Amino acid sequence: MNAETGVQIVIVVDDDVSMRNAISRLLNAVGLNVRTFASASEFLQSKLPEVPGCVVLDVKLPDLSGIELQREMVERGIHIPIVFITGHGDIPTSVQAMKAGAVEFLTKPFREEDLLDAVRSGIERDRHGRKERAELAELRRGLSQLTQREREVMSLVVAGLLNKQIALRLGASEKTIKIHRSHVMQKMGASSLAELVRMSQKLGIDRQS
């Protein structure tokens, strides 16, 4: 019966206590962990566990509107995907919400499957996003450990130049370049040239030719 795997959290932000409790009850019934908040500020002040999650957010809140909260979250670097729910859906608001990256925009009363599908895809999106961000952080850490010279070598390597060509361009011996190159691979944790190229793309390093 417990179809949900792994630890996750669904955050429900709605000022209406009945709605908040009902959503919480339903999500609990399918085995999801739930935290509820009555206002945007309560939610922003809370400390949330570092697990994949999803926010079920009422569009109209007493302090910040759901859309404003969405913007605030982006500014604060809170990446949790949002499923909007509303008592009275208007098209401009839903378009704005979706453009800003919302998972779904549901009008109350909504069907169970619509909510659960949206919440699950939100959690999945967060799981994926977290993995990506962790990877990127790891890559940045590797990059920061490179010396200036090693960075130069790395950008020429991923641009497809041979050691000989790099040596010529940087005015160093081919042997030195070889050493730099192996340091780059080691520090970046890359096992092949192809992987290093993929990493540099993720990091947005310009190819220098």
Add this chain to the structure above:
Amino acid sequence: MNDVGESDPKLNDLPDRESEMVQGAADLRALCRQLSGVRAEEELHKTQAELAHVTRVTTVGELTASIAHELNQPLGAIVTNGYACLRLLSRENPDIEEARQAVECMIADSLRASEVIKRIRRLLKKSTAGKSSHNINNIVHEVLGLTAGELRRNGINVSTRLSNSLPYVLVDRVQIQQVVLNLILNSKEAMTGARWQPRELTIETGRTETDITVRITDTGVGISPEDRERVFEPFFTSKEGGLGLGLSISRTIINAHGGKLWIEPGPDERGTIAQFTLPVSESRNERRNRSSDRHRS
């Protein structure tokens, strides 16, 4: 009346008869005037009632989005609790206690939704039942119930100072509700400009020797001195798409109840105070009702 074509001896009476006839005609004219006056007044009353109904419908129309929200909120909770309940019961080990709580919430929310509908129906009733004795505080509460969501969502803090020893007033409840609704929505409108602060709405009831008073104070943009009377003219409006009849109808209603409605600048010349009076009309019977009301509350 007088015989016509009498013999000569009676001709002497002619001037008298003539004056009688003149008098009779005058009486008849006066009667006609009176009758048509009554009819005109009835017509006027009917027209006013219809106009009041139209503006009431329009005003409630302005609240549509808010009312839809007010209904969808409990409906959403009912449906969601229903789904949760089914899941809890169809488990291998059904969670009866949690399911029972879900059902209790569903009942409470259904009652909440039906209360919203009842309020709207009461306000939209076409034929106003005429005047009867009411406690003004109940009328204020009813309107606040209808507008609480709208005010809350606009970030407006509401405080009430309702005197709890007020005599009854003889009023058409729906019409007075309409006046209170109009004044509250005007105040809301005055405070919802972009980033406008503060947003405080205060509703007070009290009494003088002869009148009940209702004061609605807001911290909104206020009304310029030259507009303070003009706002009561028909079709004066500052709202886009507004009919401009709200305040003129409100004043007509209050005047028809023997009261007064006027607008003053708020404290320190900020915001607006809208105030109206209604004459006290309390019989001994009603006083008894009132004291039993107090016992109940």
